[in-house]
Amino acid sequence: MKLFKIFALSSALVALSSCDSFIDVPPTGVIDGDLAYSEPDKMVNAAYASLGDCWYSYPFNLWPYGDLGSDDCLKGGGGTTDTGYHPMEIWSTLTSTPGELDELWYRLYCNISRCNRALVALEQYGVEKLGEKTAAQRVGEVHFLRGHSYFKLVTMFRQIPWIDEEVFENNLQEQTPNNEFTYEELFGKVIREFELAYEALPMETEDGGGRANKVAAAAYLAKCYLTLAWGDGYEKTDGVGFIKQDYMQKVIDYTDVVVNSRYGYLADFGDIFLPEYKNSSESVFAVQTSQYTEDNTRFGRANWSNTLNGCWGMWSCGWDFHKPSQDLVNAYKTRNGLPMFDDYDREDEYPVAGRVTDQKWDPRLFHTVGMPSFPYKYESEYMMTTDNSRTPNTYGFYTSLKDVPQRSAGETFEGSWQAFAMNDYVFRYTDVMLMRAEALIEVGRLEDARKIINDIRDRASKSVEKHIAYAKDFCQIALYPASDFDSKEKARVRLRWERRLEMAMESSRYFDLRRWGIASEVLNAYFAKEKDAVYEGVAYGQYYEDAHYTPGKNEFYPIPYNQLYYVPGLYVQNQGYY
Numbered sequence: 255m256k257l258f259k260i261f262a263l264s265s266a267l268v269a270l271s272s273c274d275s276f277i278d279v280p281p282t283g284v285i286d287g288d289l290a291y292s293e294p295d296k297m298v299n300a301a302y303a304s305l306g307d308c309w310y311s312y313p314f315n316l317w318p319y320g321d322l323g324s325d326d327c328l329k330g331g332g333g334t335t336d337t338g339y340h341p342m343e344i345w346s347t348l349t350s351t352p353g354e355l356d357e358l359w360y361r362l363y364c365n366i367s368r369c370n371r372a373l374v375a376l377e378q379y380g381v382e383k384l385g386e387k388t389a390a391q392r393v394g395e396v397h398f399l400r401g402h403s404y405f406k407l408v409t410m411f412r413q414i415p416w417i418d419e420e421v422f423e424n425n426l427q428e429q430t431p432n433n434e435f436t437y438e439e440l441f442g443k444v445i446r447e448f449e450l451a452y453e454a455l456p457m458e459t460e461d462g463g464g465r466a467n468k469v470a471a472a473a474y475l476a477k478c479y480l481t482l483a484w485g486d487g488y489e490k491t492d493g494v495g496f497i498k499q500d501y502m503q504k505v506i507d508y509t510d511v512v513v514n515s516r517y518g519y520l521a522d523f524g525d526i527f528l529p530e531y532k533n534s535s536e537s538v539f540a541v542q543t544s545q546y547t548e549d550n551t552r553f554g555r556a557n558w559s560n561t562l563n564g565c566w567g568m569w570s571c572g573w574d575f576h577k578p579s580q581d582l583v584n585a586y587k588t589r590n591g592l593p594m595f596d597d598y599d600r601e602d603e604y605p606v607a608g609r610v611t612d613q614k615w616d617p618r619l620f621h622t623v624g625m626p627s628f629p630y631k632y633e634s635e636y637m638m639t640t641d642n643s644r645t646p647n648t649y650g651f652y653t654s655l656k657d658v659p660q661r662s663a664g665e666t667f668e669g670s671w672q673a674f675a676m677n678d679y680v681f682r683y684t685d686v687m688l689m690r691a692e693a694l695i696e697v698g699r700l701e702d703a704r705k706i707i708n709d710i711r712d713r714a715s716k717s718v719e720k721h722i723a724y725a726k727d728f729c730q731i732a733l734y735p736a737s738d739f740d741s742k743e744k745a746r747v748r749l750r751w752e753r754r755l756e757m758a759m760e761s762s763r764y765f766d767l768r769r770w771g772i773a774s775e776v777l778n779a780y781f782a783k784e785k786d787a788v789y790e791g792v793a794y795g796q797y798y799e800d801a802h803y804t805p806g807k808n809e810f811y812p813i814p815y816n817q818l819y820y821v822p823g824l825y826v827q828n829q830g831y832y
Contacts, residue, residue, distance in 0.1 A: 290371075290375070291371075291374065291375040291378055291379065292375075292378075292379050292383070293375070293379075293383070294372065294375040294376045294378075294379045294380045294383055294384060294389070294392065295383070295384060295392065297368075297371055297372040297375040297376070298372050298376070298392045298395060298396060300368050300371075300372065301365070301368040301369045301372045301395075301396055301399050301400075302395075302399065302464070302465070304364065304365040304368050304399075305365070305399070305402075305541045305542075306541050306542065306543065306555060306557070306558075307361065307364070307365070308361075308557070308558050308559040309357075309558045309559070309561075310337075310558065310559065310560075310561050310562045310575075311337070311338075311353065311354050311357050312354065312357040312358040312360075312361045313358075313558075313559030313560070314361075314362070314406070314541070314559055314678070315541075315559045315560070315678045315761050316406065316409075316410070316761045317559065317560070317563075317576060317657075317759075317761045318339045318342050318354065319342060319410060319761075319764065319811065320760075320761035320762050320763060320764045320765050321576065321759060321760075321761055321763060321764070322339055322342045322343040322576075323342050323343065323345070323764035324763035324764040324767060324777070325579060325581050325582070325763070325767075325776055325777060325780035325784075326578065326579055326581075326582045326754070326758050326759060326763045327343075327576060327577060327578060327579055327582070327654075327759065327763075328343065328577040328578075328579055328649045328650065328784075328795065329342075329343050329575060329576075329577070329649065330562075330563075330573075330574050330575040330576055330577035330644070330645075330649045331562065331573055331574060331575045331644065331645070331649075332573075332644060332645060333645055333648060334648070334797055337354070337562075337575075338352035338353055338354045339352075339354060340797075343801070344781075344797065344798065344800055344801035344802075345777070345801060345802060345803045345804070345808050346800055346801055346802040346803075346804075347800070348808065348811070348812070349812065349815075349831065349832070350812035350813060350814055350815040350818060350827065350831055350832070351814075351815045352814075355811060355812070355814040356814035356815070356816045356817060358410065359407070359410075359411065359813075359814050359817055360817075362403045362406055362407050363403075363407075363417065365399070365400075365403040366400055366403050366404065366417060367417075367422070369396050369397075369399050369400035369403070370400070370417070370418060370419040370421075370422040371419075371422070372392075372396045373393065373396050373397075373400075373419045374419055374422070374423065376389055376392055376393050376396065377419075380392065380393065390454050391454060391455060391456065393450075393454055394450060394451045394452075394453070394454025394455040394466075394471075395451065395454075395455065395465060395466050397447045397448070397450040397451045397454070398447070398448065398451035398455070398466040398470065398471055398474070399466070400418075400447055401444050401447030401448045401451065401474060402474070402680065404416075404440075404443070404444045404447065405444050405474065405477075405478065408437070408440050408441060408444060409481075409765060410810070410811050411810060411811055411812075411813055411828070412437055412487060412809075412810040412828055413432045413433055413437075413813065413825075413826065413828055414432050414440065415427075415430040415431060415432045415434070415825070416430070416434065416435060416440065416443055417430060428821050428824070429824075430824075431824050431825060431826075432813065432824075432825040432826065433825075433826050437486055437487060438482065438486065441478060441481070441482055444478055445475060445478050445479070448471050448474045448475045448478065449471075449475065451466060451468075451471040451474075452468055452471040452472060452475060455467050455468045455470075455471055456468060457469060457515065458516070463532075463533030463537060463540065463542065464542045466539060467539075468511065469511055469512055469515045469517065469538055470538055470539035470680070470681060472508040472509070472511035472512055473508070473509070473512055473538050473539065473681040473686050474681070475504070475508045476504070476505045476508040476509050476512075476686065476689055476690070476693075477681075477689060479501045479502075479504040479505050479508070480501070480502075480505045480689050480692065480693060480769070481769055482498065482501050483497060483498045483501035483502050483505065483693070483696070484496060484497060484769045484770060484771065485771060487768065487809055487810065488805070488806060488809050489768075489771050489772075489773065489774060489805035489806065489809060490805065490806060492768070492769070492770070492771035493770060493771025493772070494746075494771075496771075497696055499696065499697060502693040502696045502697050503693070503697060505689060505690065505692075505693035506690060506693050506694060506697065509686055509687070509689060509690035509693075512538065512683070512686045512687075512690075513687075513690070516535065517535050517536070517537075517538050517683045518535045518536075518683055519535075519536065519683060519684060519687075519709065519710070519713050520534050520535060520536040520683075520713075521713070521716070522713075522716070522717045522720050522721065523617070523618055523621050523713060523714055523717035524621045524632065524717055524720065524721035524722065525720075525721075526682065526684075527621070527655065527656045527657075527676075528659065528660065529543075529659050529663065529674070529675050529676055529677070532676070532677040533677070535683065536682045536683045536684065537677065537679060537682055537683075538680075538681040538682060538683055538686060539679075539680040539681050540677040540678060540679045540680055540681075540682075541557075541677060541678040541680065542555070542677060543555050543556060543557045543666070543674075543675040543676060543677055543678075544666075544675055545666055545675045546666065548675075554666045554667070554675055555675070556666040556667050556673030556674060556675060557657075557673060557674055557675070557676045557677070557678060558673055559678060560576075560657040560658070560673075560674065560676065560678075561573075561671055561672065561673045561674075562575035562576070563575050563576040563654055563657050563658065564658055564672050564674075565624060565630060565638070565642050565653040565658070566642050566643055566644040566653075567641055567642045568630055568636060568638075568642055568653075568661055569658075569661070569665060569672045570665060570672050571670060571671055571672045572672065573644070574642075574643060574644035574645075574649075574653065576654045576657065576759065577649045577650060577652055577653065577654070578622070578623045578652040578653070578654060578758070578759060579650075579652075579780075579784055579787075579795075580602050580604075580650065580652075580784060580787040580789070580795070581599060581780055581783060581784055582623070582754075582758055582759075583603075583604050583619065583623055583625075583652065584598050584599045584602060584603065585598055585599075585751070585754060585755065586615050586616040586618065586619035586622075586623075586755060587603065587613060587614070587615060587616075588614045588615060588616055588730050588731060588732075589614075590730075590732060591614070591730045591731050591732025591733075592732055592734070592738075593616070593748075593751050593755075595747060595751065599783055602787060602788065604625060604789065605619075605620075605625065605628075605725070605728045606625075606626075606627050607627035607628055607724070608627070610727045610728065614728065614729060614730035615725075615728050615729055615730070616714060616729070616731050616755055617714050617715065617717055617718050617722060617725070617729040617731060618714050618717070618755055618756065618758075620722040620725045620728075620729070621655060621656075621717065621721065621722065622654075622655055622656060622758050622759055623652050623653070623654070623655065623759075624638050624642075624652060624653035624654065624655050625638060625651070625652060626638050626639050626640045626642070626651050626790075627639070628724065628725065629724060630642075630653075630655075630661060631655055631658065631659070631660045631661065632660065632721040632722065633660055633661060633662055634724070635662070636660075636661040636662070638653070640790070640792075646789075646792055646794060647792065647793070647794055648794055648795075648796075648797065649794060649795070650787060650789055650792075650794040650795065651789045651790075651792075654759050655759075656758075656759050656760060657674075657676060657759070658674055658676065659674050659675070659676060679760065684710055684756055684757075685756075685757060685760075685762075687706050687709075687710065688706070688707075688710070688749070688752065688753050688756065688757070690706060691703040691706040691707055691749055691752075692749055692753075694706070695742055695745045695746060695749055696742070698742070700739045700740070700741075700742070700745050701736070701739065703739065703745055703749065704734055704736065704738070704739040704745070707734060707748060707749065707752050708733040708734055710752060710756060711731060711732075711733055711734070711752070712733060714731055714756075715731045715732075734748060750766070750770065753766060754766075768809055773803060773805070773808075773809065774803050774804070774805040774808075777801075777803040778802060778803055780798075781798045781801040781802065781803075782798075784798050785797075785798035785799050785801075804830065806829065806830060807828075807829065807830025807831065808830070810828050811828075812827060812828055812831035813825055813826075813827050813828060813831070
């Protein structure tokens with residue numbers, strides 16, 4: 255594997271932010287490798303730093319795959335050729351050649367390389383330099399970080415090579431195939447990473463939110479078991495007919511740890527996505543960012559995964575990517591306060607300020623989707639108009655709100671690129687509770703699941719006055735009666751709907767559809783409808799005419815071409831791709 259021929263350790267310790275100089279001879283003016291290994295805590299810091307070594311062409315939060323690949327989101331930008339992400343939203347033209355896939359693979363393995371080196375340093379010098387207790391905790395943290403990167407790789411690419419510290423120390427990287435382990439075996443190895451973290455980490459850390467703890471490891475274990483509980487990732491062998499009840503029970507057991515921790519629901523839904531609340535009780539684990547005023551650097555530690563996603567004309571350089579779909583807006587419709595499950599998309603509708611109708615909406619719409627005629631991210635001095643869309647005839651007029659701060663807060667990095675000090679949630683409390691509710695339904699504890707979902711809806715109902723009082727007349731939301739949870743079939747529908755409304759534009763939607771085994775049904779119906787979307791007489795989304803999702807192929811992304819042919823014959827391609 256090409257990335258393991260490099261010796262990036264020294265630059266990692268100097269910059270803690272890059273894997274950019276890859277040569278086979280020792281570079282000058284940097285720390286010697288042996289000296290670096292003798293500083294195990296700094297090696298662990300380098301592994302943490304790689305969590306934020308993202309860029310719009312390899313966003314570690316996976317928004318081009320979890321959102322663009324779903325029914326929640328259109329790509330946006332300057333047209334279908336702006337970046338290589340267009341195939342991810344229409345699926346039919348997806349091949350192994352986009353550079354974005356190769357960069358993501360490569361950078362995630364850069365992160366794993368840092369973890370492997372940190373584990374070697376801890377083995378050699380950990381107890382001596384840090385003491386037994388701290389060294390053991392750091393080992394747990396590194397296993398958590400390595401598991402995090404491997405979870406993303408397996409989620410994206412399914413068949414991946416397992417490169418651990420033993421492979422690294424024996425220089426076997428280019429002899430390690432990607433089909434050595436099955437999907438289930440790979441997940442078993444990822445689970446073991448989080449088990450080691452869970453065993454070693456304390457319930458709390460004293461760093462303000464940046465380090466992994468036992469609760470975060472429990473959340474990840476729950477997510478791993480929930481993924482496996484539904485099947486093997488391919489639609490033919492995923493879904494209700496393949497549920498593993500023992501795995502669902504493990505989800506419940508591990509989320510027990512989260513329930514009994516200090517974490518909980520933040521009082522107002524809108525606060526979750528404001529930087530001043532970024533390490534609140536809602537944040538079980540998040541990739542940390544900072545303003546330059548906070549860390550005394552020139553530009554701060556910005557979130558470069560989302561740098562394309564600022565609203566056009568609102569920011570100094572808003573590129574207008576990550577555009578909510580009309581189908582997502584329709585999903586927020588309510589009737590008597592409850593979702594319109596069967597006919598939500600019969601007619602495309604959207605709220606317009608000053609035009610109150612009988613159609614009501616879940617309040618979370620106004621926290622998630624920026625819409626013309628309403629304040630941008632709650633601020634009346636920054637009103638959205640139809641001019642705040644870069645290519646409306648292609649991608650429509652909506653904009654994403656969750657991944658940006660308020661405009662008055664300014665930008666962490668200004669110039670030809672804007673960026674923001676917005677943490678990326680790996681797990682927020684509500685996400686974990688929805689995973690718990692999903693498992694509770696499948697083991698037959700329907701009333702317990704209803705309680706969780708109604709708690710989440712109750713929070714949404716109380717999230718109007720503080721930030722979106724201007725939309726009060728448009729909002730109506732109610733709690734589910736017991737009759738809505740009197741069967742697993744009804745409960746599943748409501749859980750899945752709630753997960754979409756709560757987690758929209760947070761990079762999880764496609765992976766949810768795949769887990770449930772319904773991606774082809776949902777996405778192909780979405781393509782047929784969204785191609786006819788119209789906003790105030792302007793049609794957009796016509797490119798979905800060419801979209802099609804093929805089960806048995808598209809469930810996973812292809813192994814990147816550059817990786818597949820770097821050592822010919824070492825890796826095999828995922829089924830359906832070439």
